Amino acid sequence: MACTSRAECKYGTREGKSLEKVEYGPSEFIAELPARLGYVPNESLVVVPISATRRPERISAVVADDDLQRFFVGLHLVEGDAVMLVAVSAEPFELLERATRYIECRLDAEFALQAFDPGQLWIEIRHYAAGQIPDYKATMLAAAMTFDGWQIYRSAEAMREVYAPVGRPLGVAKLNGEVPRIVRAVNGCMKALKEGGPVKVTQIGALLRSFENVKRMDRLGTDNPGIAFEVFTQCARRLAGVPRARAIFLAGAAAARGGQFGLVEAAIDTLWSEDDHDALFVLLEEVRSEGVDALEQLLER
Numbered sequence: 001m002a003c004t005s006r007a008e009c010k011y012g013t014r015e016g017k018s019l020e021k022v023e024y025g026p027s028e029f030i031a032e033l034p035a036r037l038g039y040v041p042n043e044s045l046v047v048v049p050i051s052a053t054r055r056p057e058r059i060s061a062v063v064a065d066d067d068l069q070r071f072f073v074g075l076h077l078v079e080g081d082a083v084m085l086v087a088v089s090a091e092p093f094e095l096l097e098r099a100t101r102y103i104e105c106r107l108d109a110e111f112a113l114q115a116f117d118p119g120q121l122w123i124e125i126r127h128y129a130a131g132q133i134p135d136y137k138a139t140m141l142a143a144a145m146t147f148d149g150w151q152i153y154r155s156a157e158a159m160r161e162v163y164a165p166v167g168r169p170l171g172v173a174k175l176n177g178e179v180p181r182i183v184r185a186v187n188g189c190m191k192a193l194k195e196g197g198p199v200k201v202t203q204i205g206a207l208l209r210s211f212e213n214v215k216r217m218d219r220l221g222t223d224n225p226g227i228a229f230e231v232f233t234q235c236a237r238r239l240a241g242v243p244r245a246r247a248i249f250l251a252g253a254a255a256a257r258g259g260q261f262g263l264v265e266a267a268i269d270t271l272w273s274e275d276d277h278d279a280l281f282v283l284l285e286e287v288r289s290e291g292v293d294a295l296e297q298l299l300e301r
Contacts, residue, residue, distance in 0.1 A: 027131045028139065030086060030111060030122055035141040037061055038262030039153040040116050045099050046074065050108055058261060063156070064095050067200040070283035072102040087112050099154070135283040149226030150260055159262055162233050163248055169240035170202050204235050205243040211278065212247050218253050218295070225258030242277050249280040256292045257282075264288050 007210045031047075034040045036059050064087075077083065082105060087095040092112035100107065113122040118135040136142060142152060153159040199221035207213045218234075229251050236247035252267030263287040264284055287295050 007196060012300075013148055025123060025131070026111070026122065026129065027133050029114065030137045031116075031133045032139050032141045033059070033086060034116060034136045034152050035139060035145055037148075038260050039156050039159045040136070041088050042115070043089050044087075044156075045095055046088065047072075048084040048086065050084060051080075061156075064089050067233075068099055069102045072104075073098075075258040077103070077105045079105055082108050084109040085111065088115065093125070148258065149230070150258060151155060153262075156262075156266075158264045160269060162263070163236055163251070163267060165240070165244075167235040168236050169244070171206065201235050201238045204231075204247070205239045208235075208239075208243040208246040209249075211246070216252065217250055222257060224262075225254045228254035229260075229263070241275065244275045245271060245274060245278065245280060249284065252284045253287070256287050256295060259292075262287060287289065 002293055017106050035047055037046070042062050044061050045064060045068070046059060046061045060075060062068065066107055078293075083103070085099055085103075085107065087093070087110070088097070089095045096110050096112060100110075107126075110125045111122050111129065112125060113120055114135070116133065117138050121130060121131050122131055123130045145152065153162075168265060190293070204217075207217070213267055232247045232251035232254060235266065236244050239247055248267050252264045252271075255261070255263035264287065268281045268284045268288065269286065
């Protein structure tokens with residue numbers, strides 16, 4: 001019989017029967033990192049905050065060949081903060097040694113491993129511990145992501161590819177008509193999206209010519225972030241110019257509402273490198289640094 005409270009599920013008291021407590025140690029913690037990042041880090045340094053003077057506390061990662069000093073400056077770590085490092089590299093100890101030169105806060109643990117393959121050996125050099133990681137795809141966190149419609153990408157590059165253009169951009173007509181008529185068109189489009197009905201990319205592209213419609217369509221992400229992300233990434237890949245940038249923004253906002261901040265980061269990088277007429281990457285950067293609650297305030301500006 002199923003347990004009826006969190007305490008029962010954790011410790012097991014149903015009908016006098018003791019449930020087995022799920023083991024959670026360093027191996028399970030490391031195996032969850034791909035799900036928390038949204039992709040499998042490789043030749044990378046992962047920084048896990050334990051306590052921080054600023055919120056939100058979010059896991060970050062940097063490619064081993066990048067400027068580590070600049071990366072740590074961007075994290076805004078101060079003396080009262082505490083972090084753990086996880087180096088995933090062919091030479092993880094060398095990467096950890098480089099990273100510690102730029103850390104000005106408390107460092108509680110340093111994990112070294114070469115890959116996220118099941119059974120891969122990890123070594124923690126501060127407390128002289130070691131173990132093997134389970135399959136990252138089999139963690140509870142990964143299962144929850146799959147249930148909610150998200151996936152773990154094979155690399156950071158594969159994650160960024162979700163916004164890459166596909167084929168020749170579709171032409172988008174200028175949307176004409178009175179405001180009430182346009183509002184009805186937006187509402188009809190959103191209803192179709194929520195109900196799983198067919199929606200033309202060109203129709204969404206036309207509606208996205210107005211930033212007011214961007215604000216209206218963002219509301220879709222509050223109900224079902226996974227569906228909103230899928231729809232707007234499909235639109236972004238087939239559109240160009242202002243409609244494409246706004247579709248990327250909407251996809252990034254949906255990802256933020258779904259807790260997928262790796263996809264938010266990828267949206268920021270894409271917008272920064274393209275013709276972002278509205279400087280939407282700045283809005284997403286505020287969402288990334290301040291949390292999803294800032295999104296409502298940003299769209300009211």
